[in-house]
Amino acid sequence: MPSLLQVSNLQTHYVSFGGARVVKAVDRVSFTLEEGETLGMVGESGCGKTTTCLSIVGLLPAGAQIVGGRIDYAGQDLAAMSQSEMRRVRGAQIAMILQDPMASLNPLFSIYRQVAEPAFYHRALRGRSLGARVRELLNAVRIPSPAMRMREYPHQMSGGMRQRIVGAIALAGGPRLIIADEPTTNLDVTIQAQYLDLLKELQEQTGVAIIFVTHNLGIVARMCDKLAVMYAGKIVEAGSVRELFNTPKHPYTKALLGSMPKLGSKEKLSAIPGQPPDLATLPPGCAFHPRCPEALPRCAIDTPAEFAVGPQRTARCWLAEPQIADIPGELHAAAAGN
């Protein structure tokens, strides 16, 4: 059975100054997502995780364009679709939850109108059945007394409730994939825990697949099945969450896990020295090598290719290179160069 979403060699560039400056925000990113699965995408700010998601839903800002690769979703290539075709996919097939619920809700429209919109356009619901659907959705995201609340406006809701309403809007069109871009960053810890439990429950009920964009590995540990670690526009390591937490292969993944404070331990954190690189002026070779504690001389020259380090597991690091003596060195260089 084909995967629900298969992104292969996706390249999205920001082009400015008439092509004089090209920022490779997403550089040959590939991953797959099955029905009902949860993929975590972690990385520091500016590593390209949000641009990857915006490429999938076709909402790239002006100046950014997909220059290569495919985004296969349920048999269609989203990267080749026109805007009007994408409108029929967004909301109906793929929904997005953004970080700031206040900015993603319109303050002038009632909750009813905003939750009803995707069901109106994509599910062709009208009148009484539309009202029933909105109540059902608000019930599903645990808004108390939905019949009354749906006549209210976003400013009358607390932060946690607003984010739950954004969740209801995402579900309204009956999508098979939800992309959640740091949905809990602005929420308090207990509200965050409630929201994550709720998302998990909704996923079990509806079987929707979720891409979780976050910089918080704790959220990944709780929510996700698979994990893709991004650094400087590339996926540097990908695999199942458990395997990546137990045996990280890429030094960046190791460093990220080491810099997470653990409850009840006073162990010194292993910080990553230096700063994340500027995507416009990337270092040659592996982009992580200036900060890498295990860097080899060749890391500064050759860009490592994506090596398979296990079933469904890849790492973009020379240390993960399979040790097969009879492959001549030139072949590696060729693999790295393209």
Place this chain on the structure above:
Amino acid sequence: MPPLLEIEGLTKHFPVTTAVFPRKKVAWVKAVDGIDFSINPAETPGVIGESGCGKTTTSKLILLQESPTAGTIRFDGQDISGLSGAGLMRYRREVQVVFQDPYSSLSPRMRVSEIIAEPLQIHTNMTRQQQQERVAEVLDLVGLRPEVARLFPHEFSGGQRQRVAIARALVTDTRLIVLDEPVSALDVSIRAQIMNQLEELQERLGVSYLFIGHDLATVAHISHRIAVMYLGQIVELAEALELCHRPLHPYTNALFTAALPAHPDDKHEKLALSGEVPSALAPPPGCRFHPRCPKAMARCAIEAPVRKEVDPGHSVRCHLY
């Protein structure tokens, strides 16, 4: 050793007024309601709580940005509300602050050298030469090269800006720095750098921190003791590790349940806590936590619990103990 800073019965109520005219006070927001707390030299107490629990108001009271409704803050045994003239200058010199967002807390029009030297111009009579030497010294302390003194804040990344803010806080032989969520706005890898840097500076300089945060793991990592705040009150206070291993108050327990796991195999209990933090405008009668508390008893709705010491250094405000 006597504590550096002692807080007793500290209370801050903000009036809620009607429209501009006639202006009447109709209610009070009890932002901070009777907290007792102390900070020892070279120690880091942490304050943890959700938004609206009064942690930022507490820091403002300590920094003299607000005056308390009741209660006292003593620094070096002296009540700070009575300070004036030279005494007040000394207090402002020795107590400094680092804010959450280094993008808005540093003036974009000033060079780093001017930002860091400004407290020196106000509080010392150093010559320009001496000031610049001191700036280079603190830049070195926070791990920045002295050449960066010429640059403007926009030329730095978030982590470097936060280092500049820490350097500015350290420049006047500071004894207490209030850290108001200093790492929340930073990237994960940079967070660990700044936390390690703060711990190292404390070892070298013996400065005290008041670390305010909402992320349990971060606060527990850097703090020696932790005060858990809920709706303007400290509901539990204990040594950091003691609190992690034996949280007593149901709210502290809920915070630990809500904390994210460090590993996918960590067991996950469902959060028993329902609802959201009530408004500080009308805190519930009795124990302020009882409407959300999974272990509430009939008594909790009527009688407010007092803070009891259940073990040396571990006190909790709950009828269960």
